[in-house]
Amino acid sequence: MSPSLDPQEFAWLCTFLRNESAIIIDETKEYLVTTRLAPVLKELGLKTLSELLTQLKRRPLTAVHQRVIEAMTTNETSFFRDLHPFDTLRNDILPELVKKRGGAGLNIWCAASSTGQEPYTIAMVLREAFPDVAARSKILCTDINNTVLERTKQGLYTQLEVNRGLPAPLLLKYFDRKGQEWQVKEELRRMIDARVMNLAIPWSGVAMMDIVFIRNVLIYFDIETKRSIIGRIRKNMALDGFLFLGGAESLLNIDSDFARTMAGKSTLYKRAA
């Protein structure tokens, strides 16, 4: 396969990924680069990683740069991932916010939403609990990877994907069979707004959010990047809004203007009073 990179080339690639996606890859992760980029080399008809690097060093950025960033990101996700956050959403967070907002639509943001299982899980939970509010609500889905966002918009999932974490009654209620695949019904798809966004770069034009899910993505960033992303998200949230992180993530030493709270079996964050 592709002969590995010399240390300078590897360092250059890490800097490139860090600059373009904020993802940190350290010296011990060279195998990750080799395995993830092997299919890209094949697609492009290149023999070595060095040849790929030559292309990556060219500016402006092209589809090749985008393809490399997409190959280096982990898109692993599933419906109802970790279960508890969605119990908490259903039992605690939604009832509180629906009451406070007098039944107005909610703005929910799923940052780093990958192929869409997380935002559609939120959509189903909201729709089941408060169908009227759901019809007025928007779920903003953002990711650095346009390919996963296109899949989200289509809402098409394989059998292996719907097998993972999706309760059978919800599969029957909210999906249509499309050949061998399953497609999310239009009533949920219209709640979704998908937009390419690199979280490491300041954004604009995002509505004030009532609920933010940013799960299983901060782990890839260094502490300064985490701080600046979380700080900007905080400023983009309603004062009484809620923030959900992934199971292995916390805001300890990252943002003291968020207060940790427990609801049900989940830890989540509110803006500090």
Add this chain to the structure above:
Amino acid sequence: MRALVVDDSRAIRSVISRMLREMGYSVTEAGNGREALDQLAATGGCPDVALLDWNMPVMDGFTLLGELRKDPSYASMRIMMVTTETEIDRMQAALAAGADEYLMKPFTPDALRDKLGILGLSQAA
């Protein structure tokens, strides 16, 4: 936690059983619906969860599902169909007949674990 695996394929039975044992379940197996009912009657008690294949000789999983749901001594048993039948009308029929979950073959251990989690059975002890 106790699980009953009913499938006419010995190979599939042992794969599912191994996954369940790794999650901490004690597992019994049967090769068709009739065998499962006889075993349950002989041993008494009620497993926490039964995983039923659909297509089996002698008595299929859908018939077994109906038999189990008729008998109040198995009222607390959670039942999951685990099958290559992936048509919507099959799924609807199974849920209407009292199945709690439906897992389509083939599946990964993660998918099985997720489904047991949905049924509140993930912390096997």
